[in-house]
Amino acid sequence: MRTQPAGQMLRPVRHTDWKDLTFTLFNYIMLSLLVIITIYPFYYILIYSISDPIEVQKGVYLWPAGFSLEAYRATVQLPGILDAAIVSVSRTVLGTLITVFSCSFFAYLITKEEMPYRKIIYRFVLITMYFNAGFIPWYLTMKTYGLQNNFLLYIIPSAMSGFNIILIKTFIEQLPASLEESAKIDGAGYFRIYRSIIFPLSMPIIATIAVFSAVGQWNTWFDNFFLVENPKLQTLQLVLYNFLNQSSNLSNMTTEELTRGDVVRSLTPQSIRMTITMLVTLPIVLVYPMLQRYFVKGIMMGAVKG
Amino acid sequence: MQRTETLNSSVKQRAGKLNRKDGIHLLLLATPFVLFTLAFSYVPLFGWIYAFFDYKPGIPLQQTPFLGLENFRNMFDDPRMGPVLANTLALSLLSIATAPIPMLLAILISEVRSGWFKRLVQTVSTLPNYISWIIVFSLAFSMFSTEGAVNSIMLKTGIGSPPVDILGNYDRVWTVQTLLLLWKSAGWSAIIYLAAIVGIDSEQYDAAKVDGAGRMRTIWHITLPSIMPTFIVLLLLSVSNLLSAGFEQYLVFSNVMIADRIEVLDLYVYRLGLVTGDYSYSTAVGIFKTVISVLLLFSVNILSKKVRGQGIV
Numbered sequence: 161m162r163t164q165p166a167g168q169m170l171r172p173v174r175h176t177d178w179k180d181l182t183f184t185l186f187n188y189i190m191l192s193l194l195v196i197i198t199i200y201p202f203y204y205i206l207i208y209s210i211s212d213p214i215e216v217q218k219g220v221y222l223w224p225a226g227f228s229l230e231a232y233r234a235t236v237q238l239p240g241i242l243d244a245a246i247v248s249v250s251r252t253v254l255g256t257l258i259t260v261f262s263c264s265f266f267a268y269l270i271t272k273e274e275m276p277y278r279k280i281i282y283r284f285v286l287i288t289m290y291f292n293a294g295f296i297p298w299y300l301t302m303k304t305y306g307l308q309n310n311f312l313l314y315i316i317p318s319a320m321s322g323f324n325i326i327l328i329k330t331f332i333e334q335l336p337a338s339l340e341e342s343a344k345i346d347g348a349g350y351f352r353i354y355r356s357i358i359f360p361l362s363m364p365i366i367a368t369i370a371v372f373s374a375v376g377q378w379n380t381w382f383d384n385f386f387l388v389e390n391p392k393l394q395t396l397q398l399v400l401y402n403f404l405n406q407s408s409n410l411s412n413m414t415t416e417e418l419t420r421g422d423v424v425r426s427l428t429p430q431s432i433r434m435t436i437t438m439l440v441t442l443p444i445v446l447v448y449p450m451l452q453r454y455f456v457k458g459i460m461m462g463a464v465k466g
Numbered sequence: 467m468q469r470t471e472t473l474n475s476s477v478k479q480r481a482g483k484l485n486r487k488d489g490i491h492l493l494l495l496a497t498p499f500v501l502f503t504l505a506f507s508y509v510p511l512f513g514w515i516y517a518f519f520d521y522k523p524g525i526p527l528q529q530t531p532f533l534g535l536e537n538f539r540n541m542f543d544d545p546r547m548g549p550v551l552a553n554t555l556a557l558s559l560l561s562i563a564t565a566p567i568p569m570l571l572a573i574l575i576s577e578v579r580s581g582w583f584k585r586l587v588q589t590v591s592t593l594p595n596y597i598s599w600i601i602v603f604s605l606a607f608s609m610f611s612t613e614g615a616v617n618s619i620m621l622k623t624g625i626g627s628p629p630v631d632i633l634g635n636y637d638r639v640w641t642v643q644t645l646l647l648l649w650k651s652a653g654w655s656a657i658i659y660l661a662a663i664v665g666i667d668s669e670q671y672d673a674a675k676v677d678g679a680g681r682m683r684t685i686w687h688i689t690l691p692s693i694m695p696t697f698i699v700l701l702l703l704s705v706s707n708l709l710s711a712g713f714e715q716y717l718v719f720s721n722v723m724i725a726d727r728i729e730v731l732d733l734y735v736y737r738l739g740l741v742t743g744d745y746s747y748s749t750a751v752g753i754f755k756t757v758i759s760v761l762l763l764f765s766v767n768i769l770s771k772k773v774r775g776q777g778i779v
Contacts, residue, residue, distance in 0.1 A: 179680045187574050191587045194571070198590050198649070201605035204615055208608070219618045266499040274485045275492040281500060288507035291760060294752030295732065296739040297513025305505075317506045320499060350495060379598035382714065386740065401600045401718065404607065430613065437604040444596050452589050 202445065209435040213427050231435040234427050240391055240399060241436075248378060248396040251314040255377040260370050262319040264362065267328035268354045289322035302387055309390045313383050318376070324369045331365040332358060371451045378443065400436045403429075517750035523743060537750035546734065547751075554730040557711040560644040562704050568652045569697055572659030573689055577681060588660075591653025599714040602650055606633060606719075610642075634723035643719060643728065647712065658700070662693040695774065702770055706763035709755050731755050 208216060212226030235241060269275065270282050293301075307313040335358070343353050359366065381397035388394070406429075517537050519530045541547055571591070578584040594602065609615050610632035617629045632642060666688065674684045713732035720728050729737070731751070739748035767777045 179682065183577070183681050184579075187577055188583070191574055191578065191583070195587055195590045198594060198653070201609050202593075205605065205608055219622070221615065221619060262499060262502070266496065269492055269496045269499075272488075272492055274488045275496065276489045277493070281496060284500065285503050288503060290763065292756060293507075293510035293513055294749065294756055295735050296516065296745055296749045296752055297510040299739070300513050300516070300745070301506075301510040320503050320506070350492065375596050379596075381598060381600060397598055397600050400604065404600070404604055404718075433604065434608060437601060437608075441597055441601050445593070448593060448596055449589055452592065 202441065205434045205437050205441075209431065209438045211431075213431055216431060217428065231427060231431045232439075235432055235435040235439065238432070240394060241396075243392055244394045244396045244399045245439075247311070247314075247393055251311070251395065252374050252377040255315040255318060256370055256374045258315050258319045259321065259324065259373040260366060263321055263324040263369060264328050264359060264366055265351075265354055266320065267325045268332055268358050269350070270325070271329055271332050272350070285320065285325060286322045288320075299386060302383075308387045309393065310388075311393055313387055314377070314380075314395075317383075318373070318380075321373075324372070328362060328365055328369065331362055335361055367451075375444065375448075396436075396440050400440050403433060403436055514749060514753055516746050517753055519746055521746045523745060533746070537747050538754070540747060541751060541754060546729075549726065550729055550731055550734045553727055554709055554711045556640055557643060557716075557728075557730060558704075558708045560640055561647055561711070562701065564644060564648050564652075565697070565701055565704065567648060568655035569659050569693060571652055572656040572663060572693070573685055575656065576660060576663045576689070577685070588653070588657075592657065593653070594650040595654035597650075599650075599712075599718045602646065602715075603718040606646060631723070633719065634721055636724055636727060639724040639727045643715065646719070647715060655700070659693050659696060662696045663689060666692045698774070699770070702766040706759060706766045708762060709759055 204220075207220050207222075207224040209231050210227060210229065211220050211224040212228045213230055215225035218225065266285070270278060272278070275281070292298075302308065302313060302317070307316070339357055339361075340353055343357055348356070379397065381395055381401065384393070384395045384398045385401070515527070518533055518535070519527060520533050521527060521530050575584060575587055578587065607614065611617070612629040612631050616632070619625075621629070632638070635642065670688050671684055674688060679687070709731050711730040711732070713730070713736070716728045716730050716733050717736075720733070732755070735748050735752045735755070738744050738751065742748075771777045
């Protein structure tokens, strides 16, 4: 605060204090409401899934009714769940590795001014951000490439991403050029410089991209939905989707299915549904708060660029 | 003098040679990525050719009759096209109408003094952005279906008696879907505004305070005008996405009761192509969508250049 005669400040300050207080109160109430609205559905499926399967049918709102992991035990035994979990984890890990490598290595190459046609090549890749051939051509192309019912469908087409490349390139350009030059004088090739200098130095942005792409891989399911029928290659998301479709329309059939799969009779499709949802959401909810700041940094870098 | 010049030029020549060798090396290293982009982003464009033929799956394209623009003309006679376009535009416009909410949210968050509360709100409000629409559907189902939490709370407290099917309500489906989209995306969209707010020079606020401005006034006269450019850019971008109302969202939330009002263009293309098997017509509709979107993007970009002196693409 600048210095001002005390008497002159007195009235406006008291006035604004009262207004400020109202504003603060309003603000905290609004934001608390927002937090509750956002978090409650997650909390609800959590308490539902860990409640006692019989007690829970009377309804739960704030606290779990009893405690039982029966729903989890039954869910992981459902046919196909384990396979789907393995597929989901593999696509997340492999897909992320491939994306991070392709985008970062290409971004590094494109920063090198000695590359001929550098601008054209860069644009050629970036333009893909703005157009999309459309659903049917995409579908037919993937089929032509033999990616139908093929695990590679999950990890290959998503390898290059214009947005990631912009972020990494911008980051690499800020690195001091001298480090690279000295390595070059020592006879290191481009790949070696990338591997031992550029990649480690770009860790902040690489981490951001890795998290972006891991979350994307974990969540994506339409490639599975459209092009993969093999149940062995199903992702968790699609298992959940199929289950939701069944239990919203034909809950009787699902109960039948459940009892056939030697699962305790008392479990309702409802608890199984909540439990699968929890299992699919859990990795994100657990990992996400730790990585949130990377995300924020990442999108801010993107925002500054745009 | 002459010697140094020849020396210089020979160094330059050597450097030039080295550069050219390096350049070729770099090109070779980049080639796989370029080919890859070609294969996965450009080759599918050749699929547009299906729109001009009467293609049936299983029969090679050469043996199918050439239709020219007939598929495109058919769009005008297609009785589904009107409702589908209306759904798409309505849902897009409704989501554009809620665009100021993330901005207001960012302002509210930025006015929070307590550090932990600020972090809590930010972390929690962005969480829904990272879960799939399938999970959102599952959460919404457990909240709003006839056996869901909302209905049972209403029954228990006696606020409402008969179970209300919120997700199958034909008249409210657009509102419900817009609110769901807002729930999922508001926190995330707020981040960009928060970044813009952080960038505002704090001296402006100090100066305003000295002049006796309260918080409402500083928000109105400093924060809002400072983040307006960001708002306009995002608004323009969403205009260019007018025909791309979220495919996944409406696919998962579609049910018998509301299917008619939720069928957006992307969903229609999928249904025509994969469910009905009409690849050619479906591709034509897809092309129509892409072309309009690109045109919108360019017009919006030109508009942005005129208004702000800066493009957005």
